[in-house]
Amino acid sequence: MLRSLTLILALTLPVSALADQVVPQSQAQIQLSFAPLVRQAAPAVVNIYARRVVQERSPFAGDPFFGSLFGEMQGRPRVQNSLGSGVILSDDGIVVSNYHVVGQATEIRVVLNDRREFAAEVLLADEETDLAILRLEGAKDMPFLGLRDSETVEVGELVLAIGNPFGVGQTVSSGIVSGLARTGTATGNGRGYFIQTDAPINPGNSGGALIDTEGRLIGVNTSILTRSGGSNGIGFAIPSAMVQQFVTQARAGEARFQRPWAGMTGQPVDADISESLGLSVPGGVMVVALHPASPFALAGLEPGDVILTVDGAPVNTPPEMMYRMSVRGIGAESEIAYFRDGTEQVAHVAMIAPPDDPPADRVTLGESAVLPGLSVARVNPAVSAELGLAQDAEGIVVMDPGPYGARAGLQAGDILLAIDGVAIVRPGEVDRILKRAAPRIQIDAQRGGRRMLLRFRL
Structure with missing residues (x-):
């Protein structure tokens, strides 16, 4: 009876009376503000203005009749402007952004939070991953964000997205990590592996920072899933582990992003395939075909094997497997767990560049x-x-x-x-x-x- 009376009293007390019963236990609970974090991270997030000259396509191009009559007509060159965001990653002005922001640009201008402006050059860009690494000309002592290993990120963590949505100026939005290992779901150029967040991301946020509560970069905002063109609470960021690999290759002087070569064709394992193979649960990537020079073939794998993990991380789609290989990098070796004939086996596979053999003779x-x-x-x-x-x-x-x-x-x-x-x-x-x-x-x-x-x- 006493317990019931206590519950009734609690329900009838005013909200203010209930709030008075909770005593803050720390300075963080008293503040309950992202302001100190934003002050720390915002100076390293920049606005990027890119210009490119595009040749307009003739309206008769490809037409079987008019194409032969007006095939010589060419559209006028047109200047195309794009607006996006970027993140400074070092004090000497190394910046990461999206390929669709700066790719094929003829002029790039970067504006800092304190209104300083720099010209920038592209060091390394890759359309498939939708990442680009820039260097600010004449930059030194720049504010920058440190990278956190994206493998340690968990669903439910608080995150902030910082960028320049709709060109209105630098804006901060908050949310949580709502999903990991998202593949094939983003609507931008990027194809592969993403961190999903419900922090509002809109056009212009591309290339901006997704940071944790300690101000470390965990991902680069790249695209949204939307029907209206605005944020519906499903945004995608490229993990910091991939960003780190891009920075490493850019500093090494690579002109193109170098991915390890698998030399294989694979497919996801669904419920029917897993049942036929004797797997307890669906998962993994089944090897369908192998090139004779494939490092997986040289390590002993065969068609029909199911790759379960790469360096201990589960893989369930070919893009996810390629992501794991890419962040490992050429020259390294990965431990591959695979399923064959009812047992799990382990192989060590060299991460190699695709061989130029036989000679291309270009x-x-x-x-x-x-x-x-x-x-x-x-x-x-x-x-x-x-x-x-x-x-x-x-x-x-x-x-x-x-x-x-x-x-x-x-x-x-x-x-x-x-x-x-x-x-x-x-x-x-x-x-x-x-x-x-x-x-x-x-x-x-x-x-x-x-x-x-x-x-x-x-």
Whole structure:
């Protein structure tokens, strides 16, 4: 009876009376404010203004009738401006941002929180990961954020997102980490592995900081999942572990981001596959095919094996596995746990660059050629990785169509099968066969697994 009476009294007391019963136990509880954290972190988050010149596409391009009549018409060059955010990572002015903010920019201007302005150059950029590393010209003694290992981040942690949404100026929003290991769900250029947060992220926040309650960078805001164009509480950030790998390669002078080569094709393991293999729960990546030179094949893995973890971290999709390999870096070795014949086994796999074997023998046609500027090469693992070709691709591939090849319909990644019925065996044969076929040329090619026929007259 006494217990019931106590409960009734508690329910009937005013809110102020209940609040008076709770005594703050620390200075942090008294303040309950993010202000000190923002004062510490905000100076290292910058606004980025990028300009690029783009060639407008002719409205008749690709049209089977009007394209031949107005094919020479070119759209006017147009200046395209983009606005985004970035994060300073060192006192000498190394900045991380998104590729879609600064990629292919001809002019980049970075504005600090204290209104100082710097010109910047791109050191390393990668469209697939949607990351870019910049250096501020003439910068020294810059405010910067330290990196926290994103592997230690947990769902439910408090986070702040700092950036320049909608170009209104630097803004801070708060939330929590609402998900980890998100793959294939973001709507930007980035494809891979993300931290999910409900901290409001809007256009212009791209490249901004996602920080923890100690002011350390745990991710770079990159995209949102939305139907309206504004934040719906589902935002994605690229983990700091990937950012660290980019900074390391940029400081080493790499011009392109170098990913370890798996040399394999894999697929997620669903409930049906796991039951047929005898796995207790669905999970992992099943090896479907292996290149003979694959480091996984050299370590003893075979088609049908299921990769469970990379360096102790579970992997459930091919992008997640590639993320784990990428943050490990070329030259390292990873411990791979895999399932075969009812037992779990372990292998140590070297993280290697895609081999340039057989030699690509890249050839670029000169000014006197039928298609000046056309660049072709023999397909090998290095070429396949550069162009994103299928694991089993082979033959002679277009590396760059050049201005005339592009006008004829060729694209980078097209496999050249034959010209006027003559099979292409070596890159050096292309120019000679084109000259023999001119002025009426027919090219048999393959694009994305589909055959196509290009006919044009010089």
